[in-house]
Amino acid sequence: MPADQPTILATSGGYRRAQRTSFEFNALIHHAVELSGTTGRPRVTHLPTASGDQRWLGDDMVEAARVAGFDFSNLYLFPMPNLDDLEGHLLEQDVVWVNGGSVANLLAVWRVHELDGVFRRVWEAGVVLAGVSAGSICWYTGGTTDSFGPELRAVTNGLGFLPYGNGVHYDSEARRRPLVHQLVADGTLPTTHCTDDGVGLVYRGTELVEAVSEQDGKGAFVVSREGDRAVEERIEPRRLRTP
Template structure:
């Protein structure tokens, strides 16, 4: 049975335990639960980090002992699988890591992975991720892809007809730039997340907000008379 197209766009998903080991947190657990599979197949996509080997290793280690079949999809210096489409469509969850959303979009388009991601979404593969792995599914948002002064990016995949802001409560430039982008029409109405919060989209309908950290919230930013209007969206606890 085909699942509803599902995206979980987050500013979280993993945290470090008392020994400094990366572990799946509530939002990553939610992504797995959304599949309905007893032993989900999860593919980590580290394009935004330049396919950092250490990032890949951390994700494999994070799921050690879990009932999850983990793989990864790298594009540098060449794809690590023979058939990108076949590998992606065989997954239950695609978790896209953080880094440069501009670099991610360029590499995905170069390899035709943008079209594959849309096909996977239509097929019911859960598309999820953090930071760049959140913005990419939307029309765009504030990004540090070009340097420490954040800039606007508006050429996201557009699976979702909204803009997106991440790390809303922890990086000072994020909120004012998102407000300006929405107010001047660079972005449509946009949803944003504090660290530890995620946006769960079913199809392209407005999302519900889920949080793995107490106090983390979501936000809706809309244009109103040439300015931006922000509405706080309370979050449900992530598992």
């Protein structure tokens, strides 16, 4: 069942510690399923492209999905796509979840496989696009990244479904906030939407409709340009129920 309009959930979270498995899906991933409107067993596919399609991560995701009760699959692109019809598979899903890692490498690999166009059609068809860190930045025009080395840099060639910049891990990595402010102030990034760890931003079409959180005391932020400086506005997230 597709969402009633194009939907993106862009996050800096989604996981929690577990006892029997490496981790479990936290409230943000469950919220992505809720946004899809599905009433059956959720169909969720996971892309670990940004971390080089490491199979151990895919296996851990399968275990977390079993606990959550999802109909789950991994979509790998290394060393070759593990499915013949990528677009057909993605169109059958309720949620696409993109994991973190190198957003620069993710974007390059996706474009080689023409997934930039595929994802636009999948998004427009109502499949919820969601993800964490690199899997958040990719949907925007760009953001801040350590894809090129320990020193954070701008990435500006995101898919651009959302006409904003994106700042992830806004409270947990000290260099993120000042770099976002610098890049917005000098015009490298447009108005930029940022998330503390554990926070997600919900978009219907290209409109930001809500901030949500799986942790207490966290925030979302909009950084915009006024003259030659950046101005930050806090958005208070709605606390999600812990699954």
